[in-house]
Amino acid sequence: MMVQYLAIREANPGALLFYRMGDFYEMFFDDAVAAAAALDIALTKRGTHMGEPIPMCGVPVHAAESYLLTLIRKGFRVAIAEQMEDPAEARKRGSKAVVAREVVRLVTPGTLTEESLLEARRHNFLASFASVREDSALAWVDISTGAFRVMTCPPARLGPELARNAPRELLVLEGSDLAEIAAEAGAALTELPAGSFDSSAAQRRLCALFSVETLDGFGNFSRAELAAMGAIADYLELTQKGRMPLLRPPVREALGGAMQIDAATRRNLELTQALSGGREGSLLAAIDRTVTAGGARLLERRISAPSRNLDEIHARQSAVAHLVDDPRLGADLRSALSHVPDMDRALSRLALERGGPRDLAAIRAGLTQAARIAAMLGDDQIQVLAEAARDLTGHDALIDLLDEALVAEPPLLARDGGFVAAGYDEDLDETRRLRDEGRGVIASMQADYIAESGVQSLKIKHNNVLGYFIETTSTHAEKMLAPPLNERFIHRQTTANQIRFTTVELSELETRILNARDRALEIERQIFARLTGAVLEQAGPIGQAARALAEIDLTAAFADLASAEGWVRPEVDSSRAFMIEGGRHPVVERALKRKGEAFVANDCALTEGGTPAIWLLTGPNMAGKSTFLRQNALIAILAQAGAFVPARRAHIGLVSQLFSRVGAADDLARGRSTFMVEMVETAAILNQADDHALVILDEIGRGTATWDGLSIAWAVLEHLHARNRCRALFATHYHEMTSLSARLPGVENATVAVREWEGEVIFLHEVRKGAADRSYGVQVARLAGLPPSVVERARDILHQLENGERQGTGKPAALLDDLPLFRATPAPAPGAMSQPQPSAVEERLRKLNPDTISAREALDLVYELRAMLDEDGAA
Incomplete structure (x- = not known):
């Protein structure tokens, strides 16, 4: 047996071997040691090899999926070797005969299909990057849904495109220096030999995969695109051991078809994942009202890649507006959609022979609901809804077959039986x-x-x-x-x-x-087997129905969101306009609503008379500058995704690129300080932004000395104005920069308003035209809980510096030479501080029982309390 194990293990390098022995998958030698540590299971021994005990561990076959999920998440690949014959048959060959075993599948992060291993509301992409001479391309596929796409992708665009699609695994040529890019995108890197990326062989592989003589019917693909797609087909052949997934024909994406958003911007804006990790707190979590898994995956794609096609945007907006105007239809659609299962993934499992009776039942239920939804839409003339409705019908014969053949609630596994209805056979x-x-x-x-x-x-x-x-x-x-x-x-x-x-x-x-x-x-x-065959014969139309249901679900979800939150249809055109009235941050507003608080809406006008439009935003920390910057970027994304937006009115010229430099973070793994990261991201913006880009920048230059930082921020603003000529929001604490508005015609000052009252700072969160006169940093430090002695010392130093600056008496260090040294005093013991005596007003209020006084008595009390305050003031 060990000879067989070692032979199979040698044929599958780089993967843990799940070796089937009866009701368990066993692992031996180094695999056992690694798996036992990763899964936190017991490590035992079995026999000896070369005089040493053989480490062993195992997991039950019936619970293998949960263990596989843990291993995949920890970066392992797993080869599954099954018994290919009954042990009784092996015993007939002799007492020492070994049961025949073969690897039936290689489980990797990008090739998962099991429901328990996948996130229902997210794609699980396998990507491939190939270069042929001067050209390069990126292809990506989700074998659990059949989605297959490819695009020309220069090496400089690889990082942003990986950030957009977030693949779980990236296939590259052996020796490629792409580990850093893959790690940044969160993708496992798999190196393949040059033969996998051969473009001529790729064409043959793809023709065989789709059972066609030529790929011309799918598009005119470059050699690099063929190589990238061919590598995926080759890898699937390797990992699925001949059981190829049911893939849709590849769709060629144009490089400029979507708003370009780089990885740093996606991270800063928290589009699909919060900075703290996880989905909660992201834009996606705040706006997701879809009721189907397919709709949720479509929403993530739309938010990750907002369209730049005006006709497409307008068609989606019209469909949303139609359901906003007809809330009864929208509610009925959402109710029906809530009963739609995930047909795409059920189809995939059936095609890979990993499906069961419940997958057939899912197809039956999905097509049944599709027919009902088509009837609800009727002869709808709205383009998006009409096109979707056409794909929902024509499945009556298959529905009748599955209805007749299957019981209402079939079991999970076909081998258990009991899923065929009485009277069918x-x-x-x-x-x-x-x-x-x-x-x-x-x-x-x-x-x-x-x-x-x-x-x-x-x-x-x-x-x-x-x-x-x-x-x-x-x-x-x-x-x-x-x-x-x-x-x-x-x-x-x-x-x-x-x-x-x-x-x-x-x-x-x-x-x-x-x-x-x-x-x-x-x-x-x-x-x-017959029912599965009947379903797979209709895989194309079933897949179209699944995509149509996802489109309807997303449209209805956007309409429900717009109606419930008071969002409006934005005007999107080819101009450079960016006019927002009463704009709000969807994520922050949602969080405030949960607390019973209101969000302060603000306007933003970045274009006047067609000149470059930059707002230079000043104001204290904690006043809401970053929120204002982000909300306008998110409004642009929502508008081009086809959704309504959180504002009273919005007019947005197409945004070709979105750049964000907000927040502070270092990158110690690559030896980059916080300031270095800031400069790298800023350089990417200045080198790439075009005149239809939208740029939001926050506190450029803060990670270095004051004058260095001011110099850098000043030069960056001038470059954005003169060279990039883009729309931008530029937040800064360098008040000296506000003078640029008088010198640069496309720059305008704006500030976040605050109010001081009895030494307290009140943040109004209102963005107004004009410049801030101070930063209020010391007040914010006090609010953060700095010891009072530190706050008072900071006030003294600030006062000295401000007086010196007004009098022009020298540099900051010289101005502080005459300031007395700080004398630390022990903190008072708990309870040692004198408690303030209650005022007469407080005493009067404590004696009052609000439940026993009339309205007239309450009014008299107000006058009484006011008189008491006047007396205290006079005293």
Whole structure:
């Protein structure tokens, strides 16, 4: 056995080997050590190899999926070796014969199909990057849904495109220096030999995969695109061991078809994942009102890649507006859609022979609901909804077949049987009757044996070793072992407390019953295969119906969101306009609503008369500058995704690129400080932004000395204005920069308003035209909880610096030479600080019972309290 294990292990390098032994997958040697640590299971030993004990661990077959998920998430690949014959057949070849085993599948992060291993509301992409001479391309596929796409992708665009699609695994040529890019995108890197990326062989592979003579019907693909797609086909052949997934024909994406958003911007704006990790707190979580898994995946794609096609955007907006205007239809659609299962993934499992009766039931339920939804839409003239409705019909024959063949609630596994409805197959019904009546015969036979033997505790039982047998206690068995009953009841086995017998009649009946059970299961397996074949013959139309349902779900979800939150349809055109009235941040507003607080809406106008438009935003920390910057970027994304937006009115010229430099973070793994990361991201913006880009920048230059930072920020702003000529929001604490608005025609000052009252800072969160006069940093530090002595010391230093600056008396260091040194004083013991005495107003209010006074008495009380305050003030 170990010889076989080692041979299979050598043929599958780089993967843990799940070696099937009965009801367990066993692992040995280094695989066992690694798996035991990763899965937190016991590590044992089995035999010896070269004089050393062989480490071993194992997991039950029935629970293997949960262990696979843990291993995949920890970066392992797993080869699954199954028993290809019954152990009884192997024993016929001799006592030392080994059960034949083969690897039937290589499980990797990008090739998962099991429902328990996938996130229902997210794609699981496998990507491939290929270069042929001067050209390069990126292809990506989700084998769990069949989605297959490819695009020309220069190496400089690889990082942003990986960030957009977030693949779980990236295929590259051996020796490629792409580990860093893959790691940044969160993708496992898999290197393949040059033969996998051969473009000529790729064409043959793809033609075979889609059963066509030529790929011309799918598009005019470059050699690099063919190489990228061919590598995916080759890898799927390797990992699926010939059971190819059901893929849709590849779709070629244009490089400029979507708003370009780089990885840093996606991260800063928290589009699909919050900075803290996880989905909660992201834009996606805040706006997701889809009720189907397909709709949720489509929403993530739309948010990740907002369209730049005006016709497409307008068509989607019109569909949303139609359901906003007809809320009854929208509610009915959402109710029907909530019963739609994930047909795409059910199809994929069936095609890979990993499906079960419930996947057939999912197709039945999905197509049934599709017909109902098509009837609801009727002859709708709205383009998006009309096109979707056309793809929902034409499946009546398949629905009738599945309805007739399947029970209402089928079991998970085909091997368990019981999923075919009574009356569908006469042969199956007859076999079931024999099987089921056999149980009644067994019960009747048991009663006869009890009467014949006089042993009331006698029972007829069954197990997989003995089959059917008669069992009684040792005490009562003496009668059955003695004449004349011993001639009738044949002794079979003695256990600690029981004795087991059989009879000739029981053995004959067992044969008939067991044959009926096996025959019934065999018939059901044949029916399952026929039903699966019927479904897969209609895979194309079923896939179109699934995509149409996702489109309707997303449209209805956007309409529900717009109606519930008061969002409006934005005007999107080819201009450079960016006019937002009453804009709001969807994620922050949602969080505030949960607390019962209101969000302060703000306007933004970045274009006037077609000149470059930049707002230079000043104001204190905590006032809401970053929120304002982000909300306008998110509004642009939502508008081009086809959604309504959180504003009173919005006019947005198409945004070709979106750049964000917000927040502070270092990258120690690559030796980059916070300031270095900031400069790298800023350089990417200045080198790439075009005149239709939208740029948001926050606190450029803050990670270095004051004058260095001011110089950098100043130069960046001038470059954005003169060279990039883009729309931008530029937040800064360098008040000196506000003078640029008088010198640069496209720059305008804006500030986030605050108010001071009795030494307190009140943040109004209102963005107004003009410049801030100060930063309020010391006040914010006090709000953060700095010790009072530190806050007072900071006030003294600030006062000294401000006086010196006004008087022009020298550099900051020289200005502080005459300031007395800080003298630390011990913190007062708890309770040692004197408590302020309550005022007369407080005393009066404490004696008051609000429930017992009338409205007139309450008004009198107000005048009384006001008089008391006036007296305190005079005193």
